């Protein structure tokens with residue numbers, strides 16, 4: 496556990512890659528939750544497994560290949576089926592029943608290939624991630640960052656209204672929209688303005704947090720909607736991978752504003768990184784009266800930790 500953050504890695508559904516980053520036929524090495532993982536795809540079936548071959552320890556994601564739906568190790572070409580069992584040893588009459596890959600539960604939603612992470616692998620998923628990116632939305636851009644911090648510090652930023660002025664240069668400190676908590680989900684609606692060549696235009700932001708690693712933000716103005724999908728996944732207890740993917744609803748206006756929306760999110764994210772990487776998590780922060788939503792957020796976030804001190 497990092498010294499400046501008291502909680503372990505949270506449990507839940509996390510994006511380990513965008514779906515299109517693990518195309519058919521590819522074998523992709525990933526490092527997530529302090530584990531070496533390998534991902535591959537067989538038609539509509541997405542697989543993520545522990546990457547170390549139980550035969551003699553080769554990394555299956557470095558030189559491995561998919562053959563007849565099985566993952567073949569680059570070292571001695573043992574093959575493993577989608578359930579992790581060894582299906583073939585090229586120089587033996589039968590497979591080794593004890594040689595098994597550890598399979599991770601996978602699901603796909605909102606353009607993300609997700610896995611269920613829990614420190615106790617026998618714990619089944621406690622929720623499902625809803626699909627909030629509509630069919631027909633078109634991607635307009637993406638960016639990724641590796642940040643030396645934890646999910647909660649990044650997510651907390653959204654209810655820390657004062658920093659939007661001091662760090663990001665917003666014109667005023669606005670108030671947090673009402674946070675609606677619903678089990679592992681959280682929604683915040685807020686009225687915004689969008690600076691255009693015709694002056695400030697009214698806009699609306701619907702920010703849905705889907706467990707501890709995934710958020711879908713829907714920004715609507717003039718009946719057009721731009722969507723961003725954010726994913727924060729621990730690489731290890733000290734570091735996380737943040738990805739953003741932006742979509743337009745296909746309307747002319749959304750296509751037009753989506754690139755500047757994406758650039759603004761990227762600019763703000765980069766401004767926050769040095770703060771996150773050097774701050775400490777204060778369990779009892781000295782807050783101004785308007786900052787109560789921060790503690791509401793923390794109470795909600797506490798449900799995703801096993802064995803953590805309460806927030």
Ligand code: FES
Nearest residue numbers: 548550551568571
């Ligand atoms: S190490 Fe994988 S087949 Fe030998």
Ligand SMILES: [Fe+2]
Nearest residue numbers: 652658763767
């Ligand atoms: Fe920020």
